[in-house]
Amino acid sequence: MFGLPQSDFRILLIWFVGLFMLNNLLQTIGVSIRFYGWLFIVLSTWALFIYLRFGARQNYPGFLSSSLSFHFFQGKRIANNGFKIQING
Numbered sequence: 001m002f003g004l005p006q007s008d009f010r011i012l013l014i015w016f017v018g019l020f021m022l023n024n025l026l027q028t029i030g031v032s033i034r035f036y037g038w039l040f041i042v043l044s045t046w047a048l049f050i051y052l053r054f055g056a057r058q059n060y061p062g063f064l065s066s067s068l069s070f071h072f073f074q075g076k077r078i079a080n081n082g083f084k085i086q087i088n089g
Helices: 006-029 034-057 063-073
Strands: none
Touching: 006 034, 006 063, 034 063
């Protein structure tokens, strides 16, 4: 939908609904963030959409989860654990 794979569209939809509910919850508590809250929801959802569209153009399934895994969960350095050379004969 809208040029996104279904899994990425679900992530976008969950992001939008989650921010919408958080904004309404904060307004119910009494935090007045009307304009800036809606502006953040629109801009962050649009930015996520552009990012996911970039991944969809690369024909790369699971682009967002792979990108998060690469940046946050994988090691940043390659460690040399040593090696052994054996000569048989």
